[in-house]
Amino acid sequence: MFKVNELVVYPSQGVGRVERIESQEIGGVKADFYIVRILSNNVTLMVPVANAENVGLRSVCSKRIGQEIFESLNDRSEFTGYTGQNWNRRYREYSEKLKSGDLSDVAYVLKELFLIGKDKELSFGERRLLEQAMGLVSMELAYSVDRDQELIKEDINEMFADVIAAQEEKS
Structure with missing residues (x-):
């Protein structure tokens, strides 16, 4: 689980910052999402918390x-x-x-x-x-x-x- 303000890497997009974690209901199903702002181009992504590992969201390398x-x-x-x-x-x-x-x-x-x-x-x-x-x-x-x-x-x-x-x- 990533924390707010943590730097993460989204595949093919690059380094982003977790701005917040929010719950939304989509198609009658409630889910938590990481709201990630990619630092290079200011794009905002919604990444389902439950699917973050599958899409390749990870911490910046050591x-x-x-x-x-x-x-x-x-x-x-x-x-x-x-x-x-x-x-x-x-x-x-x-x-x-x-x-x-x-x-x-x-x-x-x-x-x-x-x-x-x-x-x-x-x-x-x-x-x-x-x-x-x-x-x-x-x-x-x-x-x-x-x-x-x-x-x-x-x-x-x-x-x-x-x-x-x-x-x-x-x-």
Whole structure:
């Protein structure tokens, strides 16, 4: 059970704050809802308390986990290079990972897309996924390690400076 003012993560939306918990009757059934305001875009969500775990609502990761995720972004040992895999298949896989709400999955998508961009120019859809993953990862890490989101983005971009330079050469 989350508390009022607690920071939470809603999959594919990012970090939000529980503004209140209220009871409502919908279709003759009374239920409790978390009213969550997403911090990046001010959208308000109603999440049924009974279904919060099923939809992936969770607490912001700990500082230790945040640091581990940050370090994992810098580890390129598992990346085997762009394989020419079908974009549709990759897009579906990455979209599922972004929707999962698991920070390590979202960080995986971010790293993969950055590194694929070193070998080929990213399509419009890939760039959109990269931006979405960057926003989700940087925002949660910012709250996790208590740093400004823009500084986190700068640090991530610095990690992939060689990739960004290679992309700019192709443009």
